[in-house]
Amino acid sequence: MRKYIDHSDGCILMLKAPFPANEAARLRALRALEILDTPAEDRFDRLTRIAQHILQVPIVLISLVDAERQWFKARRGLDASETPRDISFCGHAILGAEIFVVPDAAADERFFDNPLVTQAPDIRFYAGAPLTLSDGMRVGTLCAIDRQPRQLDERQLASLRDLAQCVTDELELNTRLRRLRELSLIQARYAAIIESSEDAIMSKTLDGIVTSWNQAAERMFGYSEHEMLGNSMGRLIPQDLNNEEPQILARIRRGERIEHFETTRRRKSGDVFPVSVTISPIRDGSGAIVGASKIVRDISERKVAERMKSEFVSTVSHELRTPLTSIRGALGLVVGKFSADLPDKVRQLLETANRNSERLTLLINDILDMEKIKSGQMHLDFKKLDLVVLAKQAIVANEGYGQQHGVSLKLIEMPRSAMVRADELRMMQIFANLISNAVKFSPKGASVEVAVRPQDGGFRVSVRDSGSGIPKAFHSRIFQRFAQADSSDSREKGGTGLGLSITQAIIDKHGGAIDFVSEEGVGSEFFFLLPEWQDEVAVKRASRDQPHMLICEPDHENALVLSELLAGEGVTSDWAATTAAAVELLRTKQYRGVLLDVGQPEIDGLSLIQRLRDNEATRYLPVIAVSWWKREDSDVRDVQGLSILDWLQKPVDRQKLRKALTQALLTDHRPRILHVEDDLDVVQVTKALLEEDADYTYAATLAAARSELAHGRFDLLLLDLTLPDGFGLELLSAISPETQVIVFSGQDPGAALKRHLTVSLTKATTSNERLLATIREAITPSRK
Structure with a gap:
């Protein structure tokens, strides 16, 4: 719809330019330039002078179209610094991407009655090139104005377009310079922080090459910036941690x-x-990861303090245990056997002493457990356990405690079984902590309800009481050490305030989670979640282009380390935690090799290897043994007989693993032998000799042999030297470097050629037994 405005005295009607669809964003872009109402600048004035000269017009303006005005950053031939937007030609020019041209404004219905046409500056000709920013926003124009009707030729239009781009570049240069100043300021601040930091701060490429190194790093490691820049971060890593980086x-x-x-x-x-x-990825402008920043803190003093504290707590606790055991024993004996003959007052005092000796024992045990958890010395014996059985045992074990408080224990809900991977002793400790807490805070005559339910691929174990509930203000601190809702609780109910903190730490180590719900005056329910036992722990989809291997390792963290090492070599992997899981995966999936922990009770390594060798489908599957033990120190016997490809000691060295993988990926199939021989009697005997050990193919000529080599891969080339169409050793250039070569010929190849061969045998002096043994030696993976 055409919009007209009544201007000044109401007698003039003219067409007003509509607002662009993106007007709000356009105005934000204009104001972000921070150019409006700034003083004149020669860089812009220079461009208007050039435009005036090229276009031969009396007026040239750099016009920025604001909300209600057009403001001139530079002007030639006009005194006004701005005019209303509603009568501007530039308001029309910014609506399109191309140069807006009005050859004769007096004859144009949009402008014939415009005050800028009917009065000074008496515009007749107008050409405005939009000033389009890099984000597409058109914020104004570079415009040429004449008082006579006219046209611009193509050369002049091109010049106007180029000069408008120059104006735009200058406008955006302001923004870039401002951002550069801001970035420089930020960079200076960061540099000051980095250089004044007590922590070593450095950065590196994705190949581990150091790209920055602060003064604290120099002090901490003893290497100067000059020594580290461009060098590998690996020089800072102890030899036994080479696989860490x-x-x-x-x-x-x-x-x-x-x-x-x-x-x-x-x-x-x-x-x-x-x-x-602490390490963080560094990303470039496109979001791609190009390196990493690293903050390293020396914790030597903290470790010394922790060790001293741990030793102190341990020593004190153990020293307290010895006399306390005697005290508890004596008091228990007196209270249990002789208290009936004692006066009531004496008996009450003895019972108080006995009760508090029990509390002191619990406190010492809890403190020791907490120290074990903090120092990482709490070792768990994971087994396949049934939570339902454990819950029943826990109720029986804590029934006496409940009776003392007049509280009954009930198992209200349970599945048939709830198998998890857990430490039995610590699970019973968790049940005891939760049940005893529930009993302590339940009124006499109440019941504590225990339930085991399936949930989200695992099991939820809950212990519910009908006590006073936990105040909301205390919810956030419930699992903190020594935390109790009221200091009177420890005196009235007993306890150390460590039980829930220890319980949470144990459950964390089981890969589970603990939480609670509570309502004051109603009661509380504590519950924990554990994942269901899975024989097959982790299976990944194998890419067609990537080798796929099976990791047999009961420990989750060790399996992750091995998986990361394999991934670094371009090998995907599945993980089995038990022998049964490994057998099932090997039955249903194809692998290029097995990484087998031979030192753990959950996986019978020798039995598994024997099953592989007895099965036609896996007889030649390469097995790489992994163990904390050296091969010579292990109980594994007959290593060669079981065809273990290699033995890697933990922590696994990447270079040794790479070497073993290279060998494994070449030997994951039944060996293939190409026998190049023109004597059919020799072929018949050799084929019969090798049919149990390898797939046998023969070629009677060089041409036939070349065809076989071009269409297949062979592990061994058994080669006669004299053939109908040439000399056998001519084939050496056609085989891969991994192919073993045994010359089996009527003539000796000579010393110069023997160095290119695996071995050389002469037909006349070689028995069948020796030939077979030599070939087996060449194609057995563990002996290459």
Whole structure:
């Protein structure tokens, strides 16, 4: 719809330019330039002078179209610094991307009665090139005005377009310079923070090459910035942790942030010291990860303090236990056997002493457990356990405690079984903590209800009481050490305030979670979740282009480390935690090899290997043994007989694993032998000799042999030298480097050629037994 406005005296009607569809965003872009109402600048005035000269017009303006005005950043031939937007030609020009041209405004129905046409400056000709920012916003024009009707030729239009782009570049240069100043200020602040930090701060590429190194890093490690820039971060890592950096880099490539990772590092002096490391991915402008920043804190003093505290607590606790055991025993004996003959007052005092000796024992045990958890010394014996059985046992074990308080224990809901991977002793400790808490806070005559339910691929175990509930103000602190809702609780109900904190830590180590719901005056329910036992722990989809291997390792963290190492070599993997799981996966899936922990009770390594060798489908599957033990120190016997490809000691060295993988990926099938021989009697005997050990193919000529080599891969080339169409050794250039070569010929190849061969045998002096043994030696993976 055409919009007209009544201007000044109401007698003039003219067409007003509509607002662009993106007007709000356009105005934000204009104001972000911070150019409006700024003083004249030569860089803009220069462009208007050039335009005036090229276009031969009396007026040239750099016009910025604001909400209600057009303001001139630069002007030639006009005194006004701005005019109303509603009568502007530029308001029309910014509606399109091309140059807006009005050859004769007096003859144009849009402008013939415009005050800028009927009065000074008497516009007849107008050409406005939009000033289009890099984000597409048109904020104004570079316009040329004449008092006579006219046209611009193509050369002049091109010049106007180019000059408008120059104006736009200058406008955006302001923004870029301002941002550069802001970035410089931020950079200076960060640099000051980095250089004044007591922590070592550094950055590296995804290959582990150092790209920055602050002064604290120099002080901490003893290497100067000059010594570290451009060199590998690996020189800071102790030799026994060589596989750590590749694993860290793999996590960074996936975009993970690693926080407060505690490990050790090596100074220039060779000293190894404990550190806490936080690592974050560095991304470029497109979001791609290009490196990592690293903050390293020396925690030597903290570790010394922790060790001293731990030793102190442990010593004191153990020293207290010895006399306390005697005190508890004596008091228990007196109260149990002789209290009936004692006066009531004496008996009450003895019972009080006995009760408090029990509390003191619990306190010492809890403190020791807490120290074990904090120091990482709480070792768990994971087994396949039934939570239903454990819940029943826990109720029986705590029934006497409930009777003392007049509270009954009930198992109200349970599935047939609830199998989990857990430590039996610690699970009973969890049940005891939760049940005893529920009993203590329940009124006499009440019941504590225990339930086991399936939930989200695992099991939910709950303990519900009908006590006074937990105040809301205390909810956030319920799992903190020594936390109790009221200090009077410990005196009235007994307890150390450590039970729930210990329970949470144990459940965390089981890969579970604990929480609670509580309502004051109604009661509380504490519950924990544990994942269901799974023989097959982790299965990944194998890519057609990537080798796929099976990791047989009962420990989750060790399996993850091995999986990361394999991933770093371009190998995907599945994980089985038990022998049964491994057998099932090997039955249903195809693998290029097996990484087998031979030192854990959950996996009978020798039995599994024997089953592989007895099965035609897996007889030649490469097995790489992994163990904390050296091969010579292990109980594994007959290693060669079971065809173990390699033996890697934990922690696994990446270079040794790479070498073993290379060999494994070449030997994951029944060996294939190409026998190049033109004597059919020799072929018949050799084929009969090898049919149990390998797939046998023969070629009677060089041409036939070349065809076989071109269409298939062979593990061994058994080669006669004299053939109908040439010399056998001509085939050496056609085989892959991995193919073994045995010359089996009537003539000796000579010393110069023997160095290119695996072995050389002469037909006349070689028995069948020796030939078979030599070939077996060449194609057995563990002996290459």
